[in-house]
Amino acid sequence: MTAVLRVIEPGLLTTVQDLGRPNAISSGVQAGGAMDRFAHRAANLLVGNDPGEATLECTLRGPQLVAERSCLVAITGADFDPRVSGAAVPAWSTIRLGAGERLTFAGRRAGARVYIAVAGGVEGQRWLGSRSTNLMAGRGGHQGRALRPGDVLATAGEPKTQNVDRQLAETLRPAYTDRTLYAIAGPHIKRLNAEGRGLLFEAVYTLSPNSDRMGYRLDGPQLVTAGDELLSFGLVAGAVQVPHGGQPILLMADHQTAGGYPVVATVVSASMPIAAQLLPGDEVRFAELTIERALQMRTRQAQALATLITPA
């Protein structure tokens, strides 16, 4: 398709992401995909795309992009103070960029990851069923790598509509400032002693500098697990693993597909957008949730996104 955005400055780590590639996890290929699926889906819906089109995920510092032609874009997720030709523009809203206009970000105010959608979807190499960038394999997305200055992005298809002007009400956005991660007790929670079980859902943990798209290492009280070594098993994003040292690891989108450390809790899917917006130094707390309540939270998020789908 035709060129739509040119990269002047890529930011710290900007990659093409969609909803991931679950079909290759039995070959050890990480599922990957957008860390904050709510923001990713919302950005797409705000420009009339299907929620599974690819967007740009921008980490900690936003890119500088120039519109090669007039297009609709939307910016969601973290607040990096988005600007069009220098003037502040609202996030979580449809924005029209005129040809030659610049989309920039004045600086990070909250959160870790911004999503940029463009009507028609961001073009990228489709690898094993997904356009998500897998940096380890160097495949998918824009040449299997993060964006660089001079890259030109195309749209994947024709925009579904030219005529959309949407906004996601503030009350329907994730409560990013509440850093409580709701979690369901994990398959190996009984390997924690009573004190450990208390700590898991009471203590405050801090994201260590050693935190990325694969997972977050959490500094805080040590969790002591008992029992023989486990045989390796398939892992999921949101799993809270406890390795020998007792410092838990929260697995994120690019997590390893299998491992053998005890999983003492799993963060629910509705809390993963909150987790995706944390950065090293942020404090978090886990709160135990029932499956029923987790499904209610999931339904509420789906309903919030559904408000962006207006009947044709």
Place this chain on the structure above:
Amino acid sequence: MPAPRSTPRLRIQPLGDAALLAELGTRLDTALNTRAIALATALKKRRDVRQTVAGYASVTVHFDPDQATHDSLAAAIKRLAAKRPPMGEPGRLHRIPVTYDGPDIDEVAARLQLSRERIVEIHTRPIYRVFLVGFVPGWAYLGPLAEELELPRREVPRTQVPAGSVAIAGRQSGIYPLSTPGGWHLIGRTSVRLFLPDSDPPCLFRAGDRVKFFSTQA
């Protein structure tokens, strides 16, 4: 008629709101692994299941919470697990050439009080089973490794292990498909590529396959 197999060790636990872990046992055992692979294959055919991953003795099931509940899937897993696993065809046999000159082979030889030649002999003797594909793209856990070669992982993992390194740890062997960090003992190297990014599936080995190493120096 044989009685249905009992599955007293079957444990089914949630892994969040859209996945669960079905553990069939806790032993490194070919029969358990065969059952796990068969169960993963059978579950994958269900419309409410998005993806399954067979572990050594477990199945991780990713499902669509709009179509299934933990309870409905747990009931289905119990039914399927009670069935006699189909007489699976033996997995494909891969013959892997190895040059046994890894940076750890002398240390391994010293710790086990075996000669290099003896290590090669023991390592090339069995036909290994691919118990599990995962961890990083293309990695396969192979076993069981002969007890004579059993060593715990290195105290300090390497930050970079070259792709193609043939390694051992515990009762397992493996081949590093990519240059990654790693804590296993490197005894050799192979030119065979394990991770095939332009194929689908992108991995030479599949769970249940069989692997025979042979020495290129022999």
